Amino acid sequence: MxxxxxxxxxxxxxxxxxxxxxxxxxxxxxxxxxxxxxxxxxxxxxxxxxxxHTANLRQDGAAQQNLDGKIRCAHLLVKHRDSRRPASWRQAQITRSKDEAMGIIQGYDQSIRSGSTSLGDLAVTESDCPSARKRGDLGFFGKGDMQKEFEEASFALKPGEVSKVIESASGLHIIERLE
Missing domain, CATH: 2.20.70.10 (Ubiquitin Ligase Nedd4; Chain: W;)
Structure with missing residues (x-):
């Protein structure tokens, strides 16, 4: 079946x-x-x-990579119609306004900060990024690998910290530094 x-x-x-x-x-x-x-x-x-299709996080390849200067983050992305690519695995065409997207992501932010859910749990079903299948995990990345606003916010976090809402050309993000 x-x-x-x-x-x-x-x-x-x-x-x-x-x-x-x-x-x-x-x-x-x-x-x-x-x-x-x-x-x-x-x-x-x-x-x-x-x-x-929610992948289990795997650490297996991490030991072989050169991780000098790299960090690992997860994020939850909410796109809007003015995003660089207003489509996602969840929706073929995203038509919501930036204000509507901000309202949605602020609700997620409140749920994460209150402890009622985790960023990873929300990302699985609510993030507009394909990384949702990995609980928002983007893996390891270094300086110059991500959009400027995303990179600056990510590198400013300590492991375990969660960012405020960050805006980039891709949409609105909440970022959690994992390593």
Whole structure:
């Protein structure tokens, strides 16, 4: 029995070995994409991805990498219609305003700061970044690897700290420094 993904006919979820993230593929047309195709049932996809494609965090490759000067962060991203790419794995076209996105992310921020949930738990179902499948974990990165505003906020945090809402060309973020 095939699980309901919410994707249009002909589309399936596959897993990228290089990025360790799921993506969307249509075997008939050979089209692949990180964002779901239009006409996707976003709610059904959100529940499917949360249940079947939330990766366990793996530390296995970390020891082989040169981590000098690098940090590891997770984030929760809320995009809006003026974001650099107003689409995500959750929604083929994001139409909310920046003010609406700010209201949403401020609610998430309050839930995280009150201790009623964690950034990672929220990211799995609510983040507009493909890293949602890894509880928002972006892995290790160094200076120059991320957008300026994101990088500055990330490097200003100590391990375990959570940022205020940060704005970048991608949208609105809450960042948690993991290492």
């Amino acid at each position: 095939q699980k309901a993904t919410g994707l249009p006919a002909g589309w399936e979820v596959r897993h990228s070995n290089s990025k360790n993230l799921p993506y969307y593929f249509n075997p008939q047309t050979k089209e692949s994409r990180w964002e779901p195709p239009s006409e996707t049932d976003s709610e059904t996809l959100k529940h499917y991805m949360g249940q079947y």
